[in-house]
Amino acid sequence: MRAAFAGNIGPEGFEFPACAACNRGTSGSEQVFALYVRLLDQIDENYDQALIGTLIRGVRNNYPRLLPNPRLGASSKRRALRHYGWELERGQLLDDVSLVGVPEQFDEHARMNVTKLLAALYYRHTGAVVSGASGVLWGWSQQGLPGVDEAQDVLFDGMPELVIGKRTNTSIGDQFAYRWGVNAEEGLFGFAAGFGAGLFVFGASAPWGKVSQLENWERFGPPRSPQP
Structure with a gap:
């Protein structure tokens, strides 16, 4: 997942054993995930224009439907404003609102990468x-959206190790x-991670027999x- 980091330079100590089939079978999706990690992180020091250009070309070739939509229509913008509880300022027009659409299919790529x-952090x-x-249970969001900071605080309360x-x-x-954090007695492990100021993800694992009937849990x- 080095492409998720500026200059393809990621943190040390995160190399893990994996079979060749897993490495080959996830490389395309990692490219999609890395593109949104880079696009959503608005910190100047983390911006890498050359890498973003490479990722856009790669996603355009392999997963063209996964490119962000910078030309949202008025109805899409209105739905987004209502969903997040945002209001236009006096005199502001919808054309003045800068919003970019993330394709629904991104969820499947987020699922795979999270x-x-x-699995890597558990190991x-x-x-x-x-x-x-x-x-396993997983999720993602863009940092800074309404409710995300509160959700992070709730998750962090149960995860003492930084x-x-x-x-x-x-x-x-x-x-x-x-x-x-880990609860050895229950077999529960969880993490919550931030990629700069952009993407926020979380995941958890537990014995399937204990969570099979719970909402949003799925078997690992x-x-x-995913297919293009």
């Missing part, structure tokens, strides 16, 4: 692997940080990119 990150902190006997991604002798700023399977 569950893959969940990093427990030394074990997430298997088909586990259930990890900030770093590299020796190279600063990568605040491009990646996460909190995690080998991560694979």
Whole structure:
């Protein structure tokens, strides 16, 4: 997932064993995920125009329907404003509102990348692997939207351990940080991560027998990119 970081330079200590089939089967989706990580992070120090251009070309070739829509119509903008409780300022027109649409299909790519990150962090902190006997829960949002800060606070309350991604002798700023926690007695593991000031993701795993009847939990399977 190096393309999610400016200059293709990610934090150290996040290389994990994976079979060739998993690596080949997820590379396309990682490209889509990395594009939105880069686009949503508005911090100047994290901006990499050359990398964003490369990612846009790659997604256009492999997943053209996953490109962001910068030309939302008036009805789409009105729905977004109502959904988030935003109001136009006096004299402001819809044409003045800068909104970019994220395709609904992005959810499937987020799902693959967040569950893959969940499996990697689970291995990093427990030394074990997430298997088909586990259930997983995942989600994503753009930071700064109404309600997201409150949701982060709730998740962080149950995840006492903070990890900030770093590299020796190279600063990568605040491009990646996460909190995690584990309840060994219940077999529950969870994390919540931020990519700079842009994308916020969270994931959890637990024994499938304990969560199979709960809403939004699904059985873990080998991560694979969705079809174009």
